[in-house]
Amino acid sequence: MASPSFDPKHAVVFDIARGATHDASKARLLLVPANALSELVRGSEDQARRLGQAIGKACGTRVAARLGGGDSVRRASIEAVVTELAGELSVTGVGLVSLERWGKALVVAVENTAVDDDVLLAGIVDGAMSAAVGKLVAGVTLVRQGSTARVLIASEATCKRVKELLTGGTAWGDILGRLSTGGGA
Amino acid sequence: MSAARVEKLEALLARVAQRAALPRPASGLLAAAAPAAPAAPAAHFAAAAAAVPAPAIAIPPMRPLAGSAPELTVEESEEYMDTDVEVSTEVVEVDVDEGDEAMHDELAAAAAQEQAGHEEADQQAPVSSRRPVALSQEEEHDEYAENPPRHTPPPESGRQIAASPSPAPPLASERRPSAPPMGEPQVGGWREPGLEAPRTPSVVPPPAHLQPPPRTQAPAVPSAASQVPAVTLTASPGQPIAGGPPGGPAQVMRPEIRPNAEVAKIEGEIAAAEESSFGDILDSSLSI
Helix, strand or coil: CCCCCCCCCCCEEEECCCCEEEECCCCEECCCCHHHHHHHHCCCHHHHHHHHHHHHHHHHHHHHHHHCCHHHHHHCEHHHHHHHHHHHHHHHCCCEEEEEEECCEEEEEEECCCCCCHHHHHHHHHHHHHHHHCCCCEEEEEEEECCEEEEEEECHHHHHHHHHHHHCCCCHHHHHHHHHCCCCC | CCHHHHHHHHHHHHHHHHHHHCCCCCCCCCCCCCCCCCCCCHHHCCCCCCCCCCCCCCCCCCCCCCCCCCCCCCCCCHHHHHCCCCCCCCCCCCCCCCCCHHHHHHHHHHHHHHHHHHHHHHCCCCCCCCCCCCCCHHHHHHHHHHCCCCCCCCHHHCCCCCCCCCCCCCCCCCCCCCCCCCCCCCCCCCCCCCCCCCCCCCCCCCCHHHCCCCCCCCCCCCCHHHHCCCEEEEEEECCCCCCCCCCCCCEEEEEEECCCCCCCCCCCCCCCCCCCEHHHHHHHHHCC
16 A cells, blocks of 8 residues: 655646635635734634644645545545645644544644744644544643644543643643543643 | 821820830929820820820921920811710820931921811811912912903003903893792793793692583473574684784684574464444544
């Protein structure tokens, strides 16, 4: 079986004559400075989350389109999904994505990310994941270590408890430990 | 003193004693204290003179009689020292006939001969003397040849004093190493500083209490593992090392490890992940 690979051919089309930028599905794109987005969502988690989910949804939709729909994505191997998802987010300029499993918990690690806001980043990730599989998932940023951020993919309730624990000062490692042992966060 | 001389003196002494034993009118100087002199051997004679203090063992050498009482000479020798000597303080009356020319001449000859022997003995060097008393002409010549006299020029001559040739130092090979210092252990040997190292190293065995015990073969333990060892040592000539010692490569001992040896045994196994698709993994994470 050949390893899956991402084909970035014509992922972004710059129509200079018409002053337009669009993706492979002919959807219009707008190149926005990263810090402008950070300034936009600063102080409003809801706006950040909604903006992030919008960005991620576009990426996840393209992944699903490449892999043949939501059901196909669910049946696909994890390597194939990671490859397509990382390719789309890389072209968008979010960062380099990889998947980690800590017990049952699924963690998306984003290296060299251009997004400073944690809520915005978590919205981009869970939005892309939801659009790819066709199922609503939630995400919460666990930690930032240098230019690498880790986002937990879980249910909406779990992400809410994890966020409370992080605010209370619990280390992200302990939280993942509790989730792995089935004790809940 | 030769045996002939001893016999001669003994005969003379016997004659003197015989004459002394003859009855003579009492003299004012000599008192007849001894009735008769003992016969030979001379060690048993009662040798004494009126003027000789007791004990009269050492008597001066015999000299020619000059109208006085004849003097007796006793030579000390190991033979006499071994025998018991009776020393008597009794005065022996000795009558000497001055008119006996024959006996006088005989005594004179014997005394002269005895005197010559004593002079010869006096010339012998004492034990404590370092040098001989006198050197012969040949010895003097040799001594002069070996150590010629040094003539030091006068200071006003301006000439330097020639240094005497000193004997050449012995070669290192001729020198004998000195003994090691007292108290030093013999292990490792001793070499005097300045001498060359010995060509062939001398091996000094360690003391008996430091020697390893003799090797004994361990009893073989029959087991299945010992029949087919997992690791065996094999000797093989190694590759020559650049810059290594001459003489070819050293013998290298390498372990021969069987790759199929069952070294570790793993019990149990990790449960394989049942989720094979991305959807299952996502659902597992959502179920938390």
